[in-house]
Amino acid sequence: MGNNIMRRWPALMPVAISVLLYAFTVIVQPSALNWTAVTSIVMLTLLLSFASAGQTLVLIGGGMDFTVGAVMSASAILTAAIMNSQDGRFLPAFGAVMVMSVAIGLLNGVCTVKIGLPPLIVTMAISNVVSRLQYILTQGSPLGYASPAFIRTVTSQLFGVVPSLTLYALVLFPLMFYILNRSRLGHQVYLVGNNPVAARLNGIGVNKVVILTYVISAVFSGFTGMLGAAYMQSAKCQMFDEYAYNSLIAVIVGGTALTGGVGTYTGTIAGALLMVVLNNTLTTPALQLTPPMRNILLGLVMVLLLILYNRGKAVRQ
Amino acid sequence: MSQRLQQGFSQFRKNPAFAGFVLFAFTILLNAVIQGPGSFFGVRRLNTLIYTSLPFLLVVMAQSVLLLSGTMDISVGVQVALVNVVTIMTMQEWGLSFILACGLGIGAAIIASLVCWLLVSVLRLPALLASFALTYAIRGVNVLIMSVAQGKVPREFYRPYQSAIFDMVPASILALVLALLVWAYVRRTRFGTNIYAVGANPRNAFAAGINPAKVQLQAFMLKGLFVGMAGICLTLVTASGNPTQAEDYGIRSLAACIIGGLSFGGWGSMACGVFGGSFLILTQNAVEFSFRRLGVLIPGFTASTYWQNFVSDIIIFLGLLMTMVTAKGQREALRINLQNSVMFKRRAAHGK
Numbered sequence: 001m002g003n004n005i006m007r008r009w010p011a012l013m014p015v016a017i018s019v020l021l022y023a024f025t026v027i028v029q030p031s032a033l034n035w036t037a038v039t040s041i042v043m044l045t046l047l048l049s050f051a052s053a054g055q056t057l058v059l060i061g062g063g064m065d066f067t068v069g070a071v072m073s074a075s076a077i078l079t080a081a082i083m084n085s086q087d088g089r090f091l092p093a094f095g096a097v098m099v100m101s102v103a104i105g106l107l108n109g110v111c112t113v114k115i116g117l118p119p120l121i122v123t124m125a126i127s128n129v130v131s132r133l134q135y136i137l138t139q140g141s142p143l144g145y146a147s148p149a150f151i152r153t154v155t156s157q158l159f160g161v162v163p164s165l166t167l168y169a170l171v172l173f174p175l176m177f178y179i180l181n182r183s184r185l186g187h188q189v190y191l192v193g194n195n196p197v198a199a200r201l202n203g204i205g206v207n208k209v210v211i212l213t214y215v216i217s218a219v220f221s222g223f224t225g226m227l228g229a230a231y232m233q234s235a236k237c238q239m240f241d242e243y244a245y246n247s248l249i250a251v252i253v254g255g256t257a258l259t260g261g262v263g264t265y266t267g268t269i270a271g272a273l274l275m276v277v278l279n280n281t282l283t284t285p286a287l288q289l290t291p292p293m294r295n296i297l298l299g300l301v302m303v304l305l306l307i308l309y310n311r312g313k314a315v316r317q
Numbered sequence: 318m319s320q321r322l323q324q325g326f327s328q329f330r331k332n333p334a335f336a337g338f339v340l341f342a343f344t345i346l347l348n349a350v351i352q353g354p355g356s357f358f359g360v361r362r363l364n365t366l367i368y369t370s371l372p373f374l375l376v377v378m379a380q381s382v383l384l385l386s387g388t389m390d391i392s393v394g395v396q397v398a399l400v401n402v403v404t405i406m407t408m409q410e411w412g413l414s415f416i417l418a419c420g421l422g423i424g425a426a427i428i429a430s431l432v433c434w435l436l437v438s439v440l441r442l443p444a445l446l447a448s449f450a451l452t453y454a455i456r457g458v459n460v461l462i463m464s465v466a467q468g469k470v471p472r473e474f475y476r477p478y479q480s481a482i483f484d485m486v487p488a489s490i491l492a493l494v495l496a497l498l499v500w501a502y503v504r505r506t507r508f509g510t511n512i513y514a515v516g517a518n519p520r521n522a523f524a525a526g527i528n529p530a531k532v533q534l535q536a537f538m539l540k541g542l543f544v545g546m547a548g549i550c551l552t553l554v555t556a557s558g559n560p561t562q563a564e565d566y567g568i569r570s571l572a573a574c575i576i577g578g579l580s581f582g583g584w585g586s587m588a589c590g591v592f593g594g595s596f597l598i599l600t601q602n603a604v605e606f607s608f609r610r611l612g613v614l615i616p617g618f619t620a621s622t623y624w625q626n627f628v629s630d631i632i633i634f635l636g637l638l639m640t641m642v643t644a645k646g647q648r649e650a651l652r653i654n655l656q657n658s659v660m661f662k663r664r665a666a667h668g669k
Contacts, residue, residue, distance in 0.1 A: 115637060120445065121575045124568060125634045132627035140623065245449060258443050292460035299454030306442045306450065 010255025010263075011270035013308070018270070018277040029286035035161070041276055043155075043163050047231065048272035050168070050224040051240075052247040052254075053176045054217025056268045058119075059251050060180075061213040062193040062260030063112060066123040068221040069244030070130040071104055075225030076235035077134055077143065084144040097222045104130060105218030109211030127244065134237040146230045154230040168227060172220075176265050179216070189213055193260030221247075250275050253305050274305075333585040336640050337577030337592030344599035351607050364481045368489035370598040372397060372551040373566060374591065378496055379543035380570040381590030386536035387516035387582030388437050388444045392452040393544055394566035395459060396429045398559070400548020402459050405468035405558030415474050422552075423545030429455060430541030431534075438533040452567065459560040468558040478553040492550055496543055500587050508535050517583025573597050576636045596636060604629045 026033045051068055058065040075097040082093040108126055112119040156164050180186040188209045191199040200206045221243075229235045254271030256263025278301060282294045289297065329335060348357050356362065376393050383389050404422035407413050413421070429451075436447040481487050503509050511532045514522040519529040551563060577593020579585035608625050
């Protein structure tokens, strides 16, 4: 019964745990309950869930994309360099980021399909190359700032309360739901992830679908990198690298299977919320955690989360 | 004669280690060409290259054992640092002798491996994510034990390690030979056979009367031993302690194994890992040397380490592309062999 509920509402559990964690934080430190803290949690959650959108698609299709972090950093650097704190340069920056993202996505997709090696290794090698390129481009120091107008579209408060980043969510979330649940491609991705051979026998161009998932993933992470540049105002090399693993964990915690074929975007958003709230709790001043203790706790909690959801089938059946 | 040579070569081409060997031979040649054979194969330079890269090579061997048994562990990097930290701190704080401290260091690596086994084989968590979570925990433990880089190793221990016996053979290579001997022995035991069965398909192995969890336990223990040796070697290279070193060994060792021709479970051999690891080391060596040489040849040419890293990562990526040609052919050969043997048996059964 409990299992059934979890399968039908994969987002329920992460949201419940997030609420409990936040409640715990507030009990330990009552001052944590304020609008600024909530706003920052919402914004970070949105960023992580945008970045994880493509990762969800790739994982459902049976792949894995480790370039999310590198693409985000590279796109943030491009955005800051092109905008150079001047308004009216959104389109050139957007164009450059999209060209780069599509190129990296194509490279990811074609290489995983053609090399036939585990996507983990292929995308990681590509992500390394992208990270090195950032250093060559910037020589290790930040190149400029995002334009003031663009920063305002991300960080200002609508009606004084709602962070304006939610406006992007109003576009990106429905887009992702459309791709995953309503479009032809979405159905094909589920089928390919479930059983590539059966999908091919049913006339689906498996390679084409897989490559497309990688391209979409890179485009999502590229755009999130732009938003990230505005959120952070400037861009450093490798500054979003942790999003590679964080997006993966958010997606897994949201009930998507590593083996492919199963998963929802709602779950991913809930998983992203959980990751952000967890980080927020661990950095609460009242808990007085030293950085090493924080690391140990983060590791333990991640293990616990994995135990809750992602255990493999027993060999003895 | 030539026919036999040809036959031998075509046999070797079907060997899983062929892809890794080609890359390894290529980088040896590359190094010899750009540095000059006399200089590259000179005892002093070769000795330095071997003793500094030995820790990584041992980690790659550890990772290979896990890959053969169908799991992996990306926290091996922080585990190497754990061995280093435990060795130095027990020596410094408790006044233990270096040998005893090394024993404790290896013990720490084996305990860390057991924890990973518990998560991966007993609790059946996805190996990649479980060991990633473990990376955080072990990193925290490392810093708890040793907050900042400190400590030193007695001279009488690191000098011999970094020297060459009779000015001919690097002493450090003994550690590699020891590890390879351990593996050669283990490979001949029942465990050495079972590890392939479990790696290829735990369910089928279980049906055949093998306990997958037990085999993976043995694999993790062996991996802990190798990681412990790697940590000791690293301690002897740097002759001090540092809680944040060697963190990238985890991912890089995985890449080395895959480039060498191992896949996730049941395919490949230890030679794949060793060749793949050597490929990464030699690539970096060649790139570093040629950038230094370019700086001397062309006045005013200052290439930052950024370019060096970029070029070596490009070469590693090309190495992955290479496996498309080499490794695929081998897997094809394996498949055809299997098919033939099955067909043959069927034909025999039907009396044709």
